Amino acid sequence: MSATASESLSAQRNDPTFDDVWDEINWRGLVHVSTNADELKALLAGPPITYYCGFDPTAPSLHLGNLVQLLLLRRLQLAGHKPLGLVGGATGLIGDPRPTAERTLNDSETVAEWVQYLQAQVSKFLSTEGDNAVRMVNNLDWTSPMSAIDFLRDVGKYFRVGTMLKKEAVSARLNSDAGISFTEFSYQVMQGMDFLELYRTRDCMLQTGGSDQWGNLTSGTDLIHKAEGASAHAIGTPLITNSDGTKFGKSEGNAIWLDSTMTSPYAFYQFWLNTDDADVVQRLKIFTFLSRDQITELETAVADAPFRREAQKTLAFEVTSLVHGGAATEAAIAASAALFGQGELSSLDADTLAAALRELRHVETSAESTIVQLLVDTALVSSASEARRAISQGGVYLNNIAVADDQATLGGELLPGNVAVLRRGKKTLAGIFVSS
RNA sequence: GGCAUGUUACCCAAGUGGCCAAAGGGAUCUGACUGUAAAUCAGACUGCUUCGCAUUCGGGGGUUCGAAUCCCUCACAUGCCA
Incomplete structure (x- = not known):
C-alpha cells in the first residue's frame, strides 16, 4: 500500500446532521x-x-x-x-x-x-x-x-x-x-x-x-x-453481500487486497466502478465519508440516470483515494478513461497509452510472440488450453479487434510507442510492451 | 483402543468393474442484449504439440484385458462402543 492513505485523514469527518455517532453508524448499516x-x-x-x-x-x-x-x-x-x-x-x-x-x-x-x-x-x-x-x-x-x-x-x-x-x-x-x-x-x-x-x-x-x-x-x-x-x-x-447472492470483495475469484502490490490501484478502482446499481448506495454508506445528503443525491442519480453511473464513479473515486491516495487514484482514472474511452486506441498519444498500460498487468515481449503465449504470460488466462478456448469463443481482442486465429502472433499490429492492448472479454485488460 | 461409515474436479453432489475426463446444481469465464450494471438466453469450464493424446476421482500398493468403482495399507474425518 502506498504511504498516502493518511493524506485524506484530515478531510474525513462524521456527518454533523446526526445526533451522535451511534445514529450515524446505524444509518450507514454498520x-x-x-x-x-x-x-x-x-x-x-x-x-x-x-x-x-x-x-x-x-x-x-x-x-x-x-x-x-x-x-x-x-x-x-x-x-x-x-x-x-x-x-x-x-x-x-x-x-x-x-x-x-x-x-x-x-x-x-x-x-x-x-x-x-x-x-x-x-x-x-x-x-x-x-x-x-x-x-x-x-x-x-x-x-x-x-x-x-x-x-x-x-x-x-x-x-x-x-x-x-x-x-x-x-x-x-x-x-x-x-x-x-x-x-x-x-x-x-x-x-x-x-x-x-x-x-x-x-x-x-x-x-x-x-x-x-x-x-x-x-x-x-x-x-x-x-x-x-x-x-x-x-x-x-x-x-457485506452482493444483491445477487455472490460473495462481496472478490474479483475473478481473488480477494481484493488493500496492498497495492497484491491488488493494483487500477484493479481496485475497477472493482468499485463495477458495483451493481442495487448495491451502490449501501456501499457508499459503508465505505465512504460522504454525508447523508450527498449519498441521497447519488441515490437519486442512480434511479434517474443509471447509465451515467455517477454513484459508481463517486464510490470508486472515494474508496480508491482513501486506500491508495490521490495520485494513484488519478492514474487509475486516467488509465480507465484511455482504455474504456469511446475513441480509437490508436488516436491516443504514446505517453498516455504507455502510462495506462503500466497500470495494468503488463509484459515485455517481442513481435514474434503468439497471442496464446501472451494471454498466458499476462495471466489473462491460466493455461494455453484456456487461451485457445477463449479465442475460439471470440473472447480475445488485440487492440480492440477480435482475434480469430489461435495461431496468430503479435506481428505488426502495434499502437504508438510499440505497445498493444490485449483484452479478454469485455473488461479484463493487459498491456504488451514490444521491445525492438 | 475396537467396530462401522466416509474422503470425487473451485464448492455441493451423482457414479459402486468397460458406454467415465467422470451426471446434476452453484460459482466462474465467453458470446448476445446493455450502461465497464442486473436479469435473461446460448456456449465453455484437467492439461497438451486439441478431430488425437496424456493425467485425474484422499496417498501408496495390488487384482483384472480393463478400476473412481474390487482387495490391502496409510492418512484424515464422522458415528457408536471402550
Missing part, C-alpha cells in the same frame, strides 16, 4: 448485532471511551472485509473515542474456525512478518495524533508469557464447555463432516482473554468485529462480566 443498544448509544454519546477491533494475520495484507472494520474504527475515532488496533500475533497462530474446514497453521516467523504488515496498514486508516491517537497492540504480548497452567486455572475456569459448544462457529463445524480441532475450538477463549486484558490494562469498553465473529465478541463480554463483574460492549457489523 450495526447488525450489538449488546444493549440504549446503553451503547449513551456510552458513545458520552465522554471518550476506549474500544478495539482485532485483525488476525492470515495473509500479508488486509482485504476489503477488513476495510469495513477499519472505517468503523475511524468513525468512532472521529467522534472522539480512543481506538486500539489489535493485530493478533497469538490468535493468528491458532486460527479462528471457518465454517467449512480446519485451517492450515502458518509458521510463527511468517505470522510475525504479517503482523508487521498489518500493523502498518491499520495505523494508516486512523489518526496517530491527538488525545485519541490510535494505539497498536499485539495479543502475543500477553498470551506468550502465560503458562498452560495459568491459562487453565485463571482463564479456563470461567468458560463453560456447554456455552462454547453452542457458538455458531463451533456447532457448524461439529455438525459438518470436517469436525473441529481443540486448537480452533479454543480460539474463542483466546479472543475473550484479549478483551479482558484490554479492559484491565487499557480500560477498553467496546469491541467491534464482523457479525460472523459475534460468538468471539460475546466471549469477551461474558468473560469480563464473570471475572470483573463489569459489563462491556460489542458491535457486530453485517456481512
Whole structure:
C-alpha cells in the first residue's frame, strides 16, 4: 500500500446532521448485532471511551472485509473515542474456525512478518495524533508469557464447555463432516482473554468485529462480566453481500487486497466502478465519508440516470483515494478513461497509452510472440488450453479487434510507442510492451 | 483402543468393474442484449504439440484385458462402543 492513505485523514469527518455517532453508524448499516443498544448509544454519546477491533494475520495484507472494520474504527475515532488496533500475533497462530474446514497453521516467523504488515496498514486508516491517537497492540504480548497452567486455572475456569459448544462457529463445524480441532475450538477463549486484558490494562469498553465473529465478541463480554463483574460492549457489523447472492470483495475469484502490490490501484478502482446499481448506495454508506445528503443525491442519480453511473464513479473515486491516495487514484482514472474511452486506441498519444498500460498487468515481449503465449504470460488466462478456448469463443481482442486465429502472433499490429492492448472479454485488460 | 461409515474436479453432489475426463446444481469465464450494471438466453469450464493424446476421482500398493468403482495399507474425518 502506498504511504498516502493518511493524506485524506484530515478531510474525513462524521456527518454533523446526526445526533451522535451511534445514529450515524446505524444509518450507514454498520450495526447488525450489538449488546444493549440504549446503553451503547449513551456510552458513545458520552465522554471518550476506549474500544478495539482485532485483525488476525492470515495473509500479508488486509482485504476489503477488513476495510469495513477499519472505517468503523475511524468513525468512532472521529467522534472522539480512543481506538486500539489489535493485530493478533497469538490468535493468528491458532486460527479462528471457518465454517467449512480446519485451517492450515502458518509458521510463527511468517505470522510475525504479517503482523508487521498489518500493523502498518491499520495505523494508516486512523489518526496517530491527538488525545485519541490510535494505539497498536499485539495479543502475543500477553498470551506468550502465560503458562498452560495459568491459562487453565485463571482463564479456563470461567468458560463453560456447554456455552462454547453452542457458538455458531463451533456447532457448524461439529455438525459438518470436517469436525473441529481443540486448537480452533479454543480460539474463542483466546479472543475473550484479549478483551479482558484490554479492559484491565487499557480500560477498553467496546469491541467491534464482523457479525460472523459475534460468538468471539460475546466471549469477551461474558468473560469480563464473570471475572470483573463489569459489563462491556460489542458491535457486530453485517456481512457485506452482493444483491445477487455472490460473495462481496472478490474479483475473478481473488480477494481484493488493500496492498497495492497484491491488488493494483487500477484493479481496485475497477472493482468499485463495477458495483451493481442495487448495491451502490449501501456501499457508499459503508465505505465512504460522504454525508447523508450527498449519498441521497447519488441515490437519486442512480434511479434517474443509471447509465451515467455517477454513484459508481463517486464510490470508486472515494474508496480508491482513501486506500491508495490521490495520485494513484488519478492514474487509475486516467488509465480507465484511455482504455474504456469511446475513441480509437490508436488516436491516443504514446505517453498516455504507455502510462495506462503500466497500470495494468503488463509484459515485455517481442513481435514474434503468439497471442496464446501472451494471454498466458499476462495471466489473462491460466493455461494455453484456456487461451485457445477463449479465442475460439471470440473472447480475445488485440487492440480492440477480435482475434480469430489461435495461431496468430503479435506481428505488426502495434499502437504508438510499440505497445498493444490485449483484452479478454469485455473488461479484463493487459498491456504488451514490444521491445525492438 | 475396537467396530462401522466416509474422503470425487473451485464448492455441493451423482457414479459402486468397460458406454467415465467422470451426471446434476452453484460459482466462474465467453458470446448476445446493455450502461465497464442486473436479469435473461446460448456456449465453455484437467492439461497438451486439441478431430488425437496424456493425467485425474484422499496417498501408496495390488487384482483384472480393463478400476473412481474390487482387495490391502496409510492418512484424515464422522458415528457408536471402550
